[in-house]
Amino acid sequence: MKFISTGFLALAEELQSYILSFLPYRDILRCTTVCRALRQTYMSSSELQYITELGGQQLLPVSDTDLDNHTSISKRLQLLRDKAHAWFKFDIHSFEKVSIPEQYHDAKTSLADGHLCLFNEDEQSAKIFPILPKPSQQRIERDWPSGSLCSIPHADSIEVFMDPAQNLIAIACMIADETLEMDDGERLYIDLGTLDGDGGVHPEAAGKTLFLSGLPRCEDGLYTIENWKLEGLGRHIAFRRSLLVHEGGYKFGEEIWFMQIWDWQHSTTSSCVLSDTIINPEVGESLDFCFLGNDRLLIVSKDLKLYSIEDLSQAPQLLACFLMPVSVTGIQCLLPMDDIAHSSQLQMQTQRTMWTSDPKNRILSLITRTRDATNSLAFIISTRIFFNPQAGVSDRMAGIPWEHWGPLNARIFVHNWRCRVGVSGNRVLQAFPTMDTTLVEDYPNYLLYMMDFSPLAVERRQGLGKVVREPSTIEIPELEETLTTSLPYVEVVSDRIFGVDQVMDIWVDKDRIYLPKLNTEESDSDGIAELEVIEI
Structure with missing residues (x-):
């Protein structure tokens, strides 16, 4: 903060705001904590608050749209804050149903x-x-x-x-x-x-x-x-x-x-x-992949291998190998692309949105079944680690040990392999049983847990939800040891109870939750008959 001098503070407030707007959002916030005058500048500037709100929610602005040209900064700021808060007080009981044609059940x-x-x-x-x-x-x-x-x-x-x-x-x-x-x-x-x-x-x-x-x-x-x-x-x-x-x-x-x-x-x-x-x-999927933005690809198998695909005239270039703490099978890599930034201008025109999630700051979910088949695990991982893979590692090609990258950038939950995890941006929607039970043998009832891993959700929840900062520990019987993770998040628990057949699929996008309903009435089909759509 060396630039904060008497000369800078003597500038007009509009000019101070303009200069501060070039800083990363965390530096803007630091300025407001060390100087009362800059705090006042920040509180008077919707643009500075919009920059910090976008950064804190780990979003990127989308420009060149009708909304961008006709919506004021103050209005965009309010819409952004309203959208963030809506997820902490959504009504899981209010929904509409959409039927799926019979031939597609x-x-x-x-x-x-x-x-x-x-x-x-x-x-x-x-x-x-x-x-x-x-x-x-x-x-x-x-x-x-x-x-x-x-x-x-x-x-x-x-x-x-x-x-x-x-x-x-x-x-x-x-x-x-x-x-x-x-x-x-x-x-x-x-x-x-x-x-x-x-x-x-x-x-x-x-x-x-x-x-x-x-x-x-x-x-x-x-x-x-x-x-x-x-x-x-x-x-x-x-x-x-x-x-x-x-x-x-x-x-x-x-x-x-x-x-x-x-x-x-x-x-x-x-x-x-x-x-x-x-x-x-082992029997079951042992390999999956997903795109991480427009230039990186993640191969998920016994390890996580990060590749550069910036130059498609050659084979993908290995950037880093992240070692997993447990041997797994039945892998699902869940990274929905509904709100990730595309390079195509057509995407920008059709989305008609003012912001999109940052590929460098999203949540990736890996659903795994351990080889003893008694547990299923959900690894919730921040994608930021895949954009700074060499931090503290001398030999990235040899494999980055779990202890060096996992505990601070992930959470691990026991998971029923019959259920799906919904992921969108920094939010995860997961079903947890209402009581302790053996997941392999029992069919418990479930509650939906919404978890928001964005920094501002953790720092400024304003009394909504429960902030989880303390580490959590999972026992892995086949390893005869435990895994501890500590990625912070805010948690909101639904008050509606679901059966296992109601949470076997969960989809989430920026504004909605989708819960497919299985078709249990026809003897020759157990596919999806309709969707419950919950507006946020």
């Missing part, structure tokens, strides 16, 4: 930008529609009847990714005709299109089709189980294919996996490829 279901995205692989059909749309929301509603997704004959759709913010649909297709003399690289491809179009080329895409290369193969005669994942963020699309090689019984000898990443706006081919083999994997 067993479909793969996802949520993106206020739209429900449905894909029925058996029927080879898909659908997207807005969920209780608001007047200012961009709306996309479209059906793809059976057989209309893939444009090439004899091809089946195996995975679909929809991004309403960029009006994009990506479809992973596989040619199923075994009589055709083609290798796997020719049988698999990614088809791109527009959500609201007629099957033509996306106006921002480099071409209609993304081509794969170097797919893993299995020796003839060995039985395999195949799974895949198609995901995107901004200009990136990634496809992962895994082959589980079966050795008999329930024993898998190895898992061979492959991942390719494209800049779909600039090229239909890519040299950005990762592959590896996992020896003796």
